Amino acid sequence: MFDLLLRFRTTALLGVYLLAAAALVLSGRRGVGPEVGVVGAATFQAMTGTQAAAHAATASVAGAWDRYLDLVAVGDENRRLRAELDRLRDEHTRLLGVMQENARLRAMVGFGEAHPQLELLPARVVAKDVSPFFRVLSVRLLVRDPRVHPGLPVVASSGVVGHVSAVVGTSAEVTLAVDPRSSIDVVVQHNRARGVVQGLGHADDYRARIAYLLRREEVALGDVVVTSGMGGRFPPDLVVGRIAAIREASHGLFQEVQVEPSVDFARLEEVFVILDDGAP
Secondary structure: OHHHHHHOHHHHHHHHHHHHHHHHHHHHHHOOOHHHHHHHHHHHHHHHHHHHHHHHHHHHHHHHHHHHHHHHHHHHHHHHHHHHHHHHHHHHHHHHHHHHHHHHHHHHHHHHHHOOOOOEEEEEEEEEOOOOOOOEEEEEEOOOOOOOOOOOEEEEOOEEEEEEEEEEOOEEEEEEOOOOOOOEEEEEOOOOOEEEEEEOOOOOOOOEEEEOOEOOOOOOOOOEEEEOOOOOOOOOOOEEEEEEEEEOOOOOOEOEEEEEEOOOHHHOOEEEEEOOOOOO
16 A cells, blocks of 8 residues: 555546645635644645745746856857957967067168168078088079079078079079088188188087187187178178187197177078079
8 A cells, every 4th residue: 555655646636636726725715714623724834834835846947947047148148258258369360470470570671771782682481401410491582583593692581591402494403601511711710710611410509610710719618600701602791690609629729619600590581592602
């Protein structure tokens, strides 16, 4: 019997509720007073308790539904804010790229204004060879010019890049100044001590050395090294780099000096081919 009541407890409770409601209605017709009796009073109290419980349950469900709607609204707002944040990040990245490009272009224009005697043809770096033994760049000329040929010097706003080693249409290969196969006649700016910059072929940096720099020449760390203009390839006084290491040999005629290039080859994006080498 007990199992049967548990199984149909919902139906039974509903029946009791309906009977109590009917009793309350009948009692209400006669007026609620002393004549209602014990059963009527009990029924009225039961109905009051049931209504209170039903109201509480309804309010709880309504509150839960309102909280659910609030959570849905918060989720929609979070998604909107994330999308707006992504848009702002993309816009910031684009503007940063534009600012950096403008800075590079201003530097290139400044280089041209500082060397009005040179005829410069702009080009954009499109590929790099990472081998330490073959330091080369591939560039695309912004204007096709039949005067471009192997041997022409290539520079950036910060200094010497190298020289053209091959040309096909608007594409050119540039051998860097720090390539072991390259040799650039240079002088130390402050005292005009002369030597030849040659690439060291290091795998982890772009350093070069100054060959044939006499031991008697006084040079110091940080001294600026520039092109001498000798040899007819590079015009004079273009910055090549700064002295980064000095080792005085115990014998022989020459010092062992390393140069840190002025050009950041790892970040190089635009260059100039010098059509007029400016040689006297």
